[in-house]
Amino acid sequence: MIRVLLADDEAMIRAGVAAILAADAGIEVVAEAADGREAVAQALATRPDVVLLDIRMPVLDGLAAGAEIRRVLPDAGVIILTTFGEDAYIERALGFGASGFLLKAGDPRELLSGIHAVADGAAFLSPKVASRVIARLSGGALTRGAAARDRIAALTAREREVLTLLATGLSNADIGSRMFVVEGTVKAHVSTILTRLGARNRVQAAITAYEAGLVGGEAE
Known part of the structure; x- marks a missing residue:
């Protein structure tokens, strides 16, 4: 069961x-919050697997x-979610x-x-957001590409x-199946990759993979 905290003012x-999430038997909303500060407090109290945050909230914004x-x-x-x-x-x-x-x-x-993907250790961007991220990557691509390859x-x-499989959106379990290794081994690899790339999460690592040409292009 994926435990979710929902925050929106x-x-x-x-x-x-909440009604949409209730339609999925694998998701449970464990807490709700009407502002960012309450969301932080509820997260500490309930320790959810996934937190859904609106951006524009009082007291403390979602970001x-x-x-x-x-x-x-x-x-x-x-x-x-905004x-x-x-x-x-x-x-x-x-x-x-x-x-x-x-x-x-x-x-x-x-x-x-998105909730299932993130709970499973993957990343998820809506198609419109993903297209904007890719468009931003196109500017200064040569400079960023060289840095990413380094x-x-x-x-x-x-x-x-x-990293290549991670960048295509696969979860740890899916990567393990592709590589014929246990999920724990994949998790250890991902942790090392994030550290060596200086990435905070899988999304940033995936962006580096795209910039370096591992995915969606040919690396130089």
Whole structure:
């Protein structure tokens, strides 16, 4: 069972999202919050697997709350669920280590898929957000690509293989199945990869893989 904390300052939005989550027998909403500070407190009290955060909330906004939750509960997956998909918000969310960024206008099935993916150790961006991230990567691609390849060079061949699969959105369990190793081994590889790349989470590692040409292009 995936335990979820839902934070949004609009009661009607919380009720609607909770109703969508209730349709999935594998998800349980263990707590709700109406502002960012309450979300942090509820996260500490309930220790959820996944935290869904709106951005624009009183007292403490969702991005600040997400950063604090990631600091005190590094094993909790954070998903930003918002109406606002501005590049600055996306950049801040990925910067503090969010594992997902979804738009409220998206398909409800994206929300359920995102929660399952993040709970399973993967990352999940709504298609519209993913396209914007890729578009931003296209600017200054040569400079970032060279820097990314330098970081990738520190990885072993096995770690590069794990990173490539991780960047395609596969969970630890899926990577393990592809590589014929146990999930714990994959988890250890991912931890080492994040450390060597200086990445806070799988999303940042995946971006490095794209910039280096491991995925979606040919590495030089």
